[in-house]
Every structure is written in C-alpha cells, then in structure tokens.
Amino acid sequence: xxxxxxxxxxxxxxxxxxxxxxxxxxxxxxxxxxxxxxxxxxxxxxxxxxxxxxxxxxxxxxxxxxxxxxxxxxxxxxxxxxxxxxxxxxxxxxxxxxxxxxxxxxxxxxxxxxxxxxxxxxxxxxxxxxxxxxxxxxxxxx
Numbered sequence: 563x564x565x566x567x568x569x570x571x572x573x574x575x576x577x578x579x580x581x582x583x584x585x586x587x588x589x590x591x592x593x594x595x596x597x598x599x600x601x602x603x604x605x606x607x608x609x610x611x612x613x614x615x616x617x618x619x620x621x622x623x624x625x626x627x628x629x630x631x632x633x634x635x636x637x638x639x640x641x642x643x644x645x646x647x648x649x650x651x652x653x654x655x656x657x658x659x660x661x662x663x664x665x666x667x668x669x670x671x672x673x674x675x676x677x678x679x680x681x682x683x684x685x686x687x688x689x690x691x692x693x694x695x696x697x698x699x700x701x702x703x704x
Contacts, residue, residue, distance in 0.1 A: 579612065580684035581605055583619040587677040590661035593625045594636050597682035603627060604636040605681040607664070613648055616681055617667040625680035628662035628669065 582601055584593070590604075597604045604627030607613050616626065627636030634640055648669045661674040664681075672678070 579605070579615075581616055581619055582682040582684050583624070583679065584682060585679050587679055588625075589677055590625050590629060590672075590674040590680075593678075593680035594627070597627075597636075597680070601682040601684045603683050605683045606635040606637055606639065607648070607669075613664075613667050616664060619681060620665055623663040623665050623670065623672070623678050625678050626662050626664050626669070627683070629674065630660040630671075 584596065586596075588596060594604050604625060605612075605616060606627050607616060628634070629636065632640065648664070648667055659674060660671040663670045663672050663678055
C-alpha cells in the first residue's frame, strides 16, 4: 500500500464596499448629501455579508441608504432587484415617506426628517482569498 497526497490552491477575488460610520446626527437627506460629498453614497446593503459588516460598526439606530419610493437604495437601485432585506417584521412595509435605519442587523422604518448617525459607503476595495486544501488516502498497489 502507498499513500497518495493531492493538494490544490484556489484564489478567489471579490470586491467589497468600504463602510464608514459617521457619528453625527442628521436627517436622511442631509446624511445622503454628506456621504455623496465626502464618500460615495449612503450605504446599500445587498447581501448578508454586507449586513454583517455594517452591524460591526453600528451601536444605535443608524441611517442606511434605503428610502420609500417603491423602496430604493440611495444609488437608485430598487430593493426588489437585490432580493436581500432585513425588515423588522413588526412594522408595516407600506409606510410612506420613510427611510431606513439599522441596528443589530435589523432594518427599521423612520420618518426621513428624524436625525440619526449614518453609514456611508466608500470606494470598493478588492479582497483576495487563497484557499488551500489537501487530500490524502491510501492506495493499493497490485
């Protein structure tokens, strides 16, 4: 019997947004203007990974870039196109003139004129992940 060992390396490259927490309370519209002037825009949350990254920064109700105009992100993309959402299930989705806050990774509707801290989205940065794996087994030699 002999031992056979195989190994492989896989390189994954993905782009992730950079999030910036701004601990200054503003209305949703003023927060959007601030983010667009100083960064890219208010944060969009399009998947669970992005939601978890924002959760790491947030300790209280904080604006994200979702607002009520058939629920769009600040960058103009419709929510239904992303298919990811974390609504507070105790709130009605049909509240008009609402913008979205987050805390503990759940989204809450608030009047856009209320003031909260907010999360801006900066330029995306690229990550590379290398995955190594090895497999060994015994082989019979005849």
